Amino acid sequence: MVEKNKNIKTWETIARISIAFALLISVLLIVNYVQYKTMDPVESELILGLVQRLNENPEDAQLRDEIRALDLLSRKAYFTKQWQVRTGGYLLLMSIVLLVIVKQMQLNNNGKQVDLSEREDGFENQKKTRLWVSVSGGVIVVIALAFAFLNHQDLGENLNQAIAQKMEVKPTQETQKTPVPHETIIETPNDNNQTPPKEEIAIVEEVQEEAKNENIAEETKPEPNQKAIGKKEEIVKQEEQVKEEPSKVVAEVVKEEKSTAKNFPTEAELKANYNAFRGFGSNGIDFHKNIPTKWDAGTGENILWKLEIPIHGYNSPIIWGDKLFLSGANANKREVYCIDRNTGKLIWTYDVSAVPGSPEKSPKVTDDTGLAAPSLTTNGNLVFALFGNGDLVALDLSGKKVWDKNLGATNNHYGHSSSLVVHEEVLIVQYDIKRNPKLLGLNISNGEEIYKTPRKVKVSWASPVLVNTGSKMEVILAADPIIASYNPKTGVENWQVDCIFGEVGPSVAYGDGIVFGVNEYAKLVAIKLGEIAEILWEDDELLSDVPSPIVKDGLMYLATSYGVVACYDAVSGEKYWENEFDNGFYGSPIYSDGNIFLMDMGGILHVFKAGKEFQSIASNPLGEDGMTSPAFMDGRIYIRGNKHLICVGK
């Protein structure tokens, strides 16, 4: 019995100590928490005052040291408080656990405490309970009604009226534009407040286009336009359709006419050159032969020339004929370079400046994106370059400006990186920026908008891919939450599949009637095109953050930012192999001459055989870091490192 009493006393003492300790810790925690919350080491008044003094007297080294010491002290104090709150929390938790254990021991030792006091009479209880339940129910109803009537705004009705008002305003505004399906706004180049009769649009535009094209054609090499002969007859036929259908048909007709009336490069010409990021159609497949597979920038083996690029940029080289184009930009300067790809000599540099509407200050971007991430594109007559501040410039191949404009601030975190593609008379710009993301189709001759298709997507860093899917040309874009296809001439959406999310960096790949999209933290998805676009298979094991996939001969190749490369069966999704490299990849793989070329972040261009088994051919060091994709032409490879452009050839 004595032993038991002694135990009870011991437990009681421990319980009291635990309670006191827990209370003490709680008080200290609250005090500490309040101090921690009100403390801001970055905005300390004392330091700000001293900084102000330093600004007035920048040479005062002693004051600078004093500020640094104070700043360090203030930060230390902040993090110490943070540590104290955390540690205090654990101590409190432990003391409570101890208290719980002690109390349970006490309850066990004390045994059952029998309470024999009489309960209240059941009948009286029920009576009282009925009363209180009724009162509480009544109070709830009164409070709810009071709130309902006091806060009543008739919000639903107000919103309804606001919608109705907007709807009334809209039609009058839209009469000034040409309505098109799928929210696509097609704005004619001569768009002004007075819309000419619909039938006249085609003819007026055509005359303007012809006049402009004549200027361009003088500097380039014009080819006889065989299709232009029957043009007028076709217009008459189209006019009949126009009378039957609304003006959207007119827009289609206008563009159909323009496309047939101009000197556009043929598919063979495009394949013989390397006119965009990831080559023909930006799809990652190159068509050149005799491409070297081994070289060493250190020893100079198979290196034909090396050129230092004046301003850094992450865009990949593009080529037309003997000319190779690049761009570079920093916060103050934006430049386009034309290089003789045979000699490595800089032919001309165009300084992009005084662009109408260009912001005074370049947007803040991260170092791994920069202000010149979008690759250029060319149609053999003009070369187009887009920069991170929204500046877009069209130059002829001799470096003369044809037009320039600013597309509006990008304000994307990281920066803007979607590359350009050109299709016939339309320069296609995926402008999935923070505010009003859209697909732009610009007239290559004057930069005017042919269409502007609003997109309900988040910011995307992917680039448009232009492919012939059998019966028609499609431009396919990837951005959270959709992979979507558009008519490259009109911007009208063909299809969309809701299947991707996150900060989409990789562009899509197309091959064998299947579109592949991928993004880190989302999934790898294969979309079968047909009457409807539908998901064929999907996987989430290996996902790419930046590099785009490619498809060739029924095999899909995927590189990831963490250094794993895999090959899948395009139709079934079966993985044939995966191989891990030492460095991660930001550059996209390119297929050329039976091999895959892929540059890692360490500047090593890996070459491996395209096929169902992994077979490494070579890993060629560039001698510097690099994140771009190579360009191929006439048995040579052109690789952009962080500092140099290197030509590899035999």
Added chain:
Amino acid sequence: MFKVYRNIDFFDCPFPKGSKKDYSTSLGIRQCFQRILPLGSGQKFFEKLIREISLVLLTLKSRLCFSRLKPRLIPLILVLFLSIFSFDASAQRFPKPEFESGFEQEAHQLTLPRSDFMEYFDVFVLLVAMSLITWLILKKRSRKGVFWMSIFSILYFGFYREGCVCSVGSLQNIALALFNPGYKIPLTVLAFFLIPLVYALFFGRTFCAGVCPLGAIQDIFAWKPLQLKPWLQKMLGLIPFIYLGLAVLYAATATDFVICRYDPFVGFYRINAEFTMIVLGGLFLLTSIFIARPYCRFICPYGVLLNWMSRFSKYHMTITPNECIQCKLCENSCPFGAIEIPEVSVPKEPKKKSVRRFVSLALIIPALAILGAWTGAQFHENLAMVHPKVKLAEEVFIINENGGFDENNTENETLEIDAYRRSGQAAEELYAEAEIILKQFYTGGIWLGGFLGLVFGFTLAGLSLFRYREDYEPNKGECLSCARCMDYCPVEKEITVKN
């Protein structure tokens, strides 16, 4: 596949951080694994399995050792174990980001994703725990067993599983799935919702006794429970119905999972909560010392469903294992006031009067339901303001009424308005979306009010009934099957008569 491990700090990654999108968080860990455990791609499943099993073993290790250790060491181990858990759970690889705008990242409502195998393992653990505690209560009649089950639940469903999935919150998933065909409810969530209800239907609220981590943590604080006045208990007992109605309404309209958001104890289990929620949880635990399980009795919406099920339970626990000897020892033993005392005395009012009151109250029920429905309809705008889209639409509407956005003066804008303005969404589009939601709330308000009217009506009608009862019995609906009363009963299970 590896994303589930993003924030788990198993190893220090030897790789440098990439500059874009936390390159090292998801990717470095994978590389770490491949360096440390040089496994091929075909062995990834085992890689995952081994790690999950090691976690479970870590959890169970201490429990397995309990039986071999001296009782005095148990508290020490518990403290150690909880401390390790606390430190481990709180070890975040990266601190929360700080935003210049002042936005504060909220405490997470969901736990990290879990592999399918572990999700099913959780269901298995729940099934075993339910079976074990039911056996301990009904067959062994062991209060100690229930207590140790509570400790297990606190450790496993609480600290290890961070209180999610919990059966209490799962009813919101059910509501969301019922009203949103696009939402596919996970099977494990469905299992967590149904299993305790099925057990309650047959055996009473054994889930509440010691498997629910929310109940268990309060139960171990019930040191000096006071008996509440029955009328007060009954009145407070109506709050869970209101909470249930609101939780279902907000889940069905995809507004929010309010039960999870305002779960006072989950912050302890995750060592991560808003300061106010920690304070609220602390207050609940302090209250638990004097008013046993305040959350379970006066807040928990899932308890309403368990209460309904338990009323039909055929094998509910009994206070006495044999015939009641009317010793009255157990009369005030229940800290939850869930023991019904014998009612054998003559009624205090004429039977005719009782019957008339009962009939009139029964007739009032539809009127109360209509009154409630009307009140709910009137109140629907206030209810809908919780929905972020409606709130935003209202703010945008007011701004537009006052002349529209001032692009040059955006300093005083709320984060929501700023985000909306940058999104470029047309106002009419936002209004149209908000209007649809308002209509949903109008209908929901009618149902909610009607439901609460019925609850009050039936409660009042029920309070006019007198049940003839000879023995001390647990109130099947309100009894939490904690087995405390059993300890008070002096009657043996089998009476052996000595000659």
